Each structure stands twice: as structure tokens, then as C-alpha cells.
Amino acid sequence: MSDQSSGNAQDSDAALVRKIAEKYVSQLGPLLPILHAIQDQFGFIPTSAVPVIAEVLNLSRAEIHGVITFYHFFRETAPGKQTLYLCRAEACQAMGARKLERHAKEKLGVDYHETTSDGRFSLEPVYCLGNCACSPALMIDDFVYGRVTPERFDSLVDEV
Amino acid sequence: MAEDRVKVFVPRETAARSLGSEDVALAIEQVALERGESVALVRNGSRGLFWLEPLVEVEIDGVRHAFGPISADEVNSLFEAGFLDGGNHPKGLGPTEELPYLAEQNRLTFARAGITDPLSLDSYRVHGGYEGLEKAVKLDCEAIVDIVTESGLRGRGGAAFPTGIKWRTVLTADGEQKYVTCNADEGDSGTFADRLVMESDPFVLIEGMTIAGIAVGATEGYIYLRTEYPLAIEIMNQAIKLAESAGYLGVDVMGSGKTFCLEVREAAGAYICGEETSMLESLEGKRGVIRYRPPLPAIKGFFGAPTIVNNVITLSSVPIILARGAQYYKDYGSGRSRGTLTAQLAGNVKRGGLVEIGFGKTLREIVEGFGGGTATGRPIRAIQAGGPLGAYVHPSQFDTPLDYEAFAELGAMIGHGGLVVFDDTVDMGEQARFAMEFCSIESCGKCTPCRIGSIRGVEVIDRILSGVDESANLVLLRELCDTMVAGSLCALGGMAPFPVLSVMDHFPEDLQAR
Ligand SMILES: Cc1cc2nc3c(=O)[nH]c(=O)nc-3n(C[C@H](O)[C@H](O)[C@H](O)COP(=O)(O)O)c2cc1C
Ligand code: SF4
Ligand code: FES
Numbered sequence: 001m002s003d004q005s006s007g008n009a010q011d012s013d014a015a016l017v018r019k020i021a022e023k024y025v026s027q028l029g030p031l032l033p034i035l036h037a038i039q040d041q042f043g044f045i046p047t048s049a050v051p052v053i054a055e056v057l058n059l060s061r062a063e064i065h066g067v068i069t070f071y072h073f074f075r076e077t078a079p080g081k082q083t084l085y086l087c088r089a090e091a092c093q094a095m096g097a098r099k100l101e102r103h104a105k106e107k108l109g110v111d112y113h114e115t116t117s118d119g120r121f122s123l124e125p126v127y128c129l130g131n132c133a134c135s136p137a138l139m140i141d142d143f144v145y146g147r148v149t150p151e152r153f154d155s156l157v158d159e160v
Numbered sequence: 161m162a163e164d165r166v167k168v169f170v171p172r173e174t175a176a177r178s179l180g181s182e183d184v185a186l187a188i189e190q191v192a193l194e195r196g197e198s199v200a201l202v203r204n205g206s207r208g209l210f211w212l213e214p215l216v217e218v219e220i221d222g223v224r225h226a227f228g229p230i231s232a233d234e235v236n237s238l239f240e241a242g243f244l245d246g247g248n249h250p251k252g253l254g255p256t257e258e259l260p261y262l263a264e265q266n267r268l269t270f271a272r273a274g275i276t277d278p279l280s281l282d283s284y285r286v287h288g289g290y291e292g293l294e295k296a297v298k299l300d301c302e303a304i305v306d307i308v309t310e311s312g313l314r315g316r317g318g319a320a321f322p323t324g325i326k327w328r329t330v331l332t333a334d335g336e337q338k339y340v341t342c343n344a345d346e347g348d349s350g351t352f353a354d355r356l357v358m359e360s361d362p363f364v365l366i367e368g369m370t371i372a373g374i375a376v377g378a379t380e381g382y383i384y385l386r387t388e389y390p391l392a393i394e395i396m397n398q399a400i401k402l403a404e405s406a407g408y409l410g411v412d413v414m415g416s417g418k419t420f421c422l423e424v425r426e427a428a429g430a431y432i433c434g435e436e437t438s439m440l441e442s443l444e445g446k447r448g449v450i451r452y453r454p455p456l457p458a459i460k461g462f463f464g465a466p467t468i469v470n471n472v473i474t475l476s477s478v479p480i481i482l483a484r485g486a487q488y489y490k491d492y493g494s495g496r497s498r499g500t501l502t503a504q505l506a507g508n509v510k511r512g513g514l515v516e517i518g519f520g521k522t523l524r525e526i527v528e529g530f531g532g533g534t535a536t537g538r539p540i541r542a543i544q545a546g547g548p549l550g551a552y553v554h555p556s557q558f559d560t561p562l563d564y565e566a567f568a569e570l571g572a573m574i575g576h577g578g579l580v581v582f583d584d585t586v587d588m589g590e591q592a593r594f595a596m597e598f599c600s601i602e603s604c605g606k607c608t609p610c611r612i613g614s615i616r617g618v619e620v621i622d623r624i625l626s627g628v629d630e631s632a633n634l635v636l637l638r639e640l641c642d643t644m645v646a647g648s649l650c651a652l653g654g655m656a657p658f659p660v661l662s663v664m665d666h667f668p669e670d671l672q673a674r
Contacts (some may be wrong), residue, residue: 028463029425031445036387036426057445070447073387073429085388089349090544091580093594094507095535127431127548127598129388130346130355131178132580133210133505133512142390146178 010048016041017049021056031057031067035074044075080115080122082160084108085139088125091132096149100136103150107157121157165200166244169217169224171274172203173359174391175352181214183232188216191239199244205360207274208514209261215274217256220246226253261511261530266492268500269477270516273360279398281406284363290408292479296371297416301331304375308478310486312498316353317343317434317471318546318575318651320497320564323478326468329458330376333466338378340369340468341443341461342475344385344392345427345434348547350506350578354472356514358385358392361476362399363408366422368475370413371482372468373420381422382462384439387429396424431548431602435650436469438604449604450650471576473502494520497563505531507544507580524558527581538583542667544591546575548598549655551662552582552591571658588670592663593621599656609644610653616640617660627673634671638664 020037024030034053038045045068054061068074086104088097108116108123115122131137134146138153145156170185171177185201192199209215212228216238219225227238230251241249253259267273276283284290296304309324330338342365346354357365369381385393400422403409411419425443427433433442437451440462461467477499481489490498497519503526505512510532517526527533527543534540542552551572553560560566567574582591596617603611617640624633641657648654663671 029443029445032425032428032442035428067445067447070449071428071430073427089598090548090591090594091350091506091578093591094580094582094586098590126388126429127602128347128349128351129174130352130386131175132350132352132507132578133509134175134178134213135507137178139388144174144178144391146175 013042013046014048014052017046017052018056021053025056031059031064035068035071039074043079044077047076078115081120082141083122083124084157085124085126085129087127087129087131087135087137087139089128089132091128092135092137095135095147097136100138100148100150100153104153107150107154165198167200167202167219168244169202169204169219170214171206172278172391173206173274174355174389175210176206176213176215177391179210179213179229180231184214184216184230184235187232187235188238191235195239197239197244202277204276205274205278206356207256207262208270208356208360209259209511210513211511212253215256216243218243220244224256226256226259227251228253261513261515264530265516266500266518267516268480268489268492269364269473269502270357270361270514271480272364273356273514276361278360278362278395279402281363281402281408284361288483289363289479290367290414292482293367293371293374293408293414295482296374297414297418301375301377304371304482305331307486308375308481311481311489312486312493312496313474313477313481313489314497314564315471316473316477316502316576318348318573320574323470323474326458326470327372327376329456330378330466330468333459335466337380338376338466338468339462340372340376340378340381340470341440342369342381342383342472343434343436343439343469344383344389344472345439346386346389346472346576347431347434348576348578350544350547350580351504351576352506353502353504353514353577355386355389355392357472357476358389358396362396363403364476364479365396365472366399366403366409368478369422370409370420371478372470372475374413374416374418376466376468378468379419379421381420382443383422383424384427384433384443385424387426393424393426400424431598432604432650432652435652438650439469440467447604449606452649473576492518494518494561494563495565497565501562501574502577503562504578505581506578508534508536508583509581510535510537519563520561522559522561523553523579526562527558527579531579531581534581534583536583536585538585540581541584541586542582542588542591544580544582544659545578546573547578548595549573549651549658550575550578551658552588552666553662554666556666571662573658588663588667589621589625589672589674592660592671593618593625595656595659596621599652603652604650607647607649607653609647610649610656613640613644613653614656617644617657621660621671624671625674630673634664
């Protein structure tokens with residue numbers, strides 16, 4: 001994660017963003033790969049990255065911002081240490097996702113798109129993880145879990 | 161010596177992993193080491209029998225024997241029972257291929273899934289891989305397109321458009337540069353066939369796309385892959401590298417002198433980007449706002465060039481069509497729905513998984529026969545077919561054959577083949593509300609009936625459920641649905657009302673004050 005408090009860190013972040021953007025600039029349609037690479041690096045797309053990307057791609061800041069906000073996956077704020085992607089879609093609903101969703105929010109004390117006050121978890125909704133035959137499904141960072149009962153949710157969250 | 165080691169298979173695939181296959185694989189290695197048993201652990205994909213995952217297989221005298229579902233705690237007992245030498249175990253299921261769930265399917269597109277090591281080209285070739293491309297490189301473009309047309313293959317992404325006709329349009333369109341894009345955004349709830357192919361048999365998709373490229377004269381391909389599928393992304397990227405270094409991709413595909421390069425592009429969590437024009441916008445690095453049609457993507461697609469957009473399953477079905485011939489594929493199926501349907505049993509179902517079978521079986525045969533009814537053991541109340549824009553099918557309609565035209569007659573759709581089962585505890589009013597809510601979350605914003613109509617839809621349903629002007633609001637809801645169906649530019653706004661209307665028509669008792 002980047003340290004936003006010092007000017008030096010910001011400069012080096014900007015340099016890193018530029019390096020990432022330049023790595024992809026020669027591809028056809030480089031913007032999404034760039035945004036993914038930046039989010040992989042920082043955990044989110046820092047506001048300060050937008051003008052740098054805009055400059056490298058010769059686009060306006062508004063265009064870059066418009067793309068970031070269109071996609072649910074890109075975030076503009078730092079996430080918690082781990083991100084919980086809870087599936088809200090129909091196959092999971094059929095196996096109790098609504099109950100699991102209430103439980104998860106209560107247990108973590110947050111709503112969707114929020115991060116727990118201790119900074120450990122961010123909670124995000126997703127609409128299908130392709131694990132619909134083993135629902136309800138939950139992805140923690142990039143590992144998918146199946147048949148997640150409220151009890152299993154607790155043990156997964158307590159474990160990590 | 162490698163030959164002395166008994167082959168044991170444990171899937172490295174999302175569903176199996178979600179139920180603990182990584183721990184099982186680890187335990188097998190550990191226990192084998194402790195006991196001094198010589199085991200060759202293969203991380204295969206999954207056969208798609210998810211109700212049996214983690215499914216462990218042992219190869220004895222060339223025959224694979226299944227054990228499942230196995231938890232890490234049970235691994236020791238497998239060894240105690242002598243499972244490496246054909247010993248009995250309470251979780252023993254006999255030869256895998258003889259499991260009725262598998263034996264009664266027609267595995268064409270999924271011929272290798274769960275059998276091979278997904279990242280072994282040797283294993284791919286031993287099981288018939290690259291036979292299709294080998295034939296294709298010897299044919300001219302027209303001949304390849306003719307075979308695909310003749311096979312009767314229709315798009316498996318949802319719209320069921322004839323694939324050969326789409327390819328011919330791209331082939332005959334003017335353009336120096338043409339592209340093949342694969343729609344791997346698999347956004348429909350209840351579907352996982354694309355993921356399963358990509359994780360279990362990635363080379364079949366690569367081969368299918370390469371054949372498509374050669375058929376229409378495209379030298380570059382892109383796979384637009386759902387970001388929610390990190391393992392599929394990893395495996396596809398690895399498989400592409402392997403295919404490149406073995407000369408199956410690149411400047412001289414299989415010594416043909418033809419060029420085809422392939423790249424994975426990660427999507428970013430927008431359902432609408434599964435719609436083909438939105439997907440192309442996204443690939444170009446823009447907001448995924450729907451384009452007006454015409455022009456068709458086949459004529460002006462990726463950066464204005466003639467572009468094939470096909471679903472993962474469509475493209476993965478091409479190699480076997482080339483290898484075995486159009487007639488072989490066409491012999492499966494019914495009516496105008498030729499070949500196999502990759503049905504996906506999901507939700508509240510006892511035996512969830514992938515069922516690949518010729519079109520024409522009834523919904524009941526699939527969901528009750530293969531699926532075994534609900535997981536909870538309660539009666540089935542409804543099946544949502546074809547994803548979040550598909551109707552909720554009522555039990556009185558379960559004898560409808562799974563065939564594109566028969567489903568269309570019901571006002572339902574097969575779509576990408578997802579079948580989501582609900583038991584009698586489902587609240588259909590909530591399901592109708594969710595259909596509108598989902599549309600409002602995922603709308604690209606281009607047209608009012610979809611963007612605003614869906615928000616109004618949620619509000620109207622809330623009023624009905626809380627008993628405010630119930631009958632007037634029911635009339636309003638139907639009018640709103642009609643407006644969305646008639647006035648939306650694409651099928652998100654145009655079809656999101658279908659699940660709502662199906663609830664109004666078949667489950668009206670749930671759409672009233674409570
Ligand atoms: C809202 C919406 C979402 C769609 N999502 C997908 C998808 O995730 N995957 C897919 O292959 N097709 C999807 N489609 C269908 C595509 O627009 C397109 O018809 C398909 O990719 C063409 O490939 P095919 O002919 O091989 O089916 C979607 C369509 C709509 C309207
Ligand atoms: S129907 Fe909805 S998703 Fe489709 S173009 Fe209109 S606003 Fe966009
Ligand atoms: S609906 Fe939840 S994983 Fe598919």
C-alpha cells in the first residue's frame with residue numbers, strides 16, 4: 001500500500017503509475033489493463049493516478065474518471081487488508097444468500113462497499129462467481145469458497 | 161520410476177477448490193510420503209460433477225476409479241483402505257466413466273474436462289486435441305466456414321445466432337485487419353460452463369479461436385475474461401504461453417504459415433459488458449455503453465474492424481466439429497437446435513453440475529433425472545432458466561423440451577444454459593424485485609426505460625408487497641414492463657421484465673400484500 005502522507009511517496013507513486021501506463025500504452029485499448037495493473041499495485045486507483053494515465057494515453061481526465069466509475073470492480077479508496085466478495089445472485093439466493101448477507105453485514109458491522117473500522121475487511125457484492133452449483137459462494141481476495149453457511153462464514157473470517 | 165507410481169487425480173478447479181480440494185491434494189501428498197507410497201498426483205480440471213467434489217480418482221490398469229466427495233480428514237482412511245490398489249472405501253464410486261450422471265451425457269465440447277491435466281499439451285493431444293486445427297490448416301477459409309455452418313452450431317452465449325453465418329459475414333467483410341474476440345464474461349447467475357472449460361481444458365478454447373482466426377483471416381484474438389474468475393485467468397494465460405512455445409499460436413501456426421496471436425483481457429465486473437457491443441467498447445478501453453446496431457460487430461467491431469464475437473462454449477465446440485465432421489455434431493440435438501446443450505444445474509439442486517447432452521431432453525429429465533430434485537429435499541417451486549433475464553419456469557411447464565424454439569414459445573429462454581432451481585420456500589415477490597434491482601445496478605445508462613424504469617420497477621413492487629394500492633400498482637407494473645420491453649435498446653432493459661412477468665403470470669400469489 002502506498003503512503004500518501006509524504007511528498008516523496010507521492011512522487012514515487014506517480015512514477016510507478018507512469019511506468020505501468022507506459023508498459024501497456026502500445027497495446028490496443030490499453031486503459032483497462034492499465035487500471036487493473038494499478039489496482040493490483042495499490043489496491044485501488046489513487047486519484048493522483050488519473051492525470052498521469054490521462055497524459056500517457058493522451059485522453060482527458062474526465063474520460064479516465066468516467067471509465068473508472070463505470071466498472072464495479074475498480075475502486076477509488078483503499079480497501080481493507082482483505083476483500084470479501086459476497087455473491088448476491090440468484091443461484092446463491094436459492095441456497096440462503098440473503099440470510100448470509102444479513103449475517104455477514106452484522107458480523108462485520110459494515111454495509112456493502114465499506115471497510116471494517118479495524119481495516120481488516122472490505123465487503124463487496126458480486127453477481128456470480130461461477131460457483132452456482134455449490135452456493136452460496138464467497139470469494140476472499142481471489143479464492144472462492146462454496147456452501148458458505150453463516151457458521152462457515154464466521155470460521156473463514158476468524159481464520160484469515 | 162515414473163511408471164511405478166500410481167496416478168491420483170485431484171481437481172484444481174474453482175468449484176472443487178471451494179469445497180476443499182487443495183487441502184485434499186496436500187493431505188494425499190503428505191500421507192503418501194508418511195506411508196512410503198509412490199503416488200503421481202495429477203491436478204486435473206473437474207468433470208463437472210460438483211456434488212461429488214472434491215472427487216479423487218485413482219488410475220488402475222488404465223481405468224479411473226472415483227471416490228467422493230472426499231474431505232482432507234478422510235484421506236488417511238483412503239490409504240488405509242488400499243485405494244491405490246482398488247481397495248474398497250465407503251466413498252468409493254467405482255469406475256468414473258460408469259457413473260450414470262456422466263455415462264448418460266454426450267460429452268463433446270467437454271470431452272476432456274476433468275480427464276486431462278489442463279496445462280499439458282501432451283495430454284491434450286493424446287485425447288484428440290489439435291485434430292481439428294490440423295484439418296483446418298489444410299482447408300481454405302470458405303471450406304472451414306461451410307463445415308461450421310453445416311454443423312448447425314448456434315451461439316451458446318444467449319442469442320443462439322448461427323455461428324457459420326456470423327463467420328461468413330466476417331470473412332466476406334472488407335478489412336485489412338480482422339479480429340476474433342471471445343466473450344468469456346459469463347455474467348449469468350447459474351452458469352459456469354465457460355469457467356469450467358477454461359480451467360479444465362483451456363487448449364480447446366485456444367484451438368477453437370485459432371480455427372476461427374484462420375477461417376476468417378483474422379490474425380489476432382482476445383479473450384474478454386471475467387475478473388471474478390482469477391483461476392481461469394491464470395490457467396488461460398499459462399495455456400496461451402504453452403501453445404505459443406509449441407507453435408500452436410504465433411506467426412506460423414502448425415507450420416501453416418498463418419499467423420494467430422491470442423491475449424487475455426480482464427473484464428472489470430460490469431454485467432452489461434457481456435453484451436457484445438458493450439464488450440467491444442470495454443476492450444477498446446471505454447465505458448461499456450451499448451452501441452447502436454447496425455453496423456454489426458461482424459462488419460465493424462473491435463476498433464471498427466470486422467470482428468467475430470463468440471461465446472467460450474461456441475468456440476470450444478468448433479474443434480470437435482472440424483475433427484469429426486459437421487454431420488457428427490449435427491446428429492445430436494432436435495429440431496433447429498443441433499449438437500449439444502451444456503446445461504448447468506445450479507442453486508437448490510441435489511446433484512449440481514454440468515450436463516452436456518443433445519438438445520431435446522425435457523427440463524424435468526435434466527433437473528429431476530440428473531439433478532435429483534432439490535438439495536433441501538423439498539418440492540421444486542420454480543426454475544429460472546437462462547440467467548437473470550430469463551423467466552421463472554413453473555412446474556406445470558417442466559415437460560418442455562430443452563430446445564431454443566420450444567423455450568421461446570414459453571416466453572422463456574435457454575440462454576447460456578443455466579438452470580437455477582428453487583424450492584417451495586422461495587419468495588417469488590422477492591425474486592421479481594431482484595430482477596428489477598439487478599437491472600438498475602447493471603444498466604449502462606443509455607436509455608431511460610432501462611435506467612429509470614428499473615428503479616421505478618423496484619419501487620412499484622415494494623408498494624405492491626406492502627399493500628399500497630395493490631391492484632393499481634399491479635397494472636402499473638405490467639405497463640412498466642411493456643415499456644421496458646418495447647423501449648430498450650438492448651436485452652438488459654428489454655428482457656429484465658421477463659422474470660417479473662413470469663412471476664406475475666405464474667406465481668401471482670406471491671406478488672401481493674403480505
Ligand atoms: C445484457 C447481456 C449480457 C450478455 N452477457 C453475455 C455473456 O456474459 N457471455 C456471452 O457469451 N454472451 C453474453 N451476451 C450475448 C452477447 O451479446 C452475444 O450475443 C454473444 O456473445 C455472441 O456469441 P455467440 O454467438 O457465440 O453466443 C449477453 C447479452 C446481453 C444483452
Ligand atoms: S437497455 Fe439498459 S443496458 Fe441496454 S442500452 Fe439501454 S440502458 Fe443500456
Ligand atoms: S450465483 Fe452465486 S456463484 Fe453464481
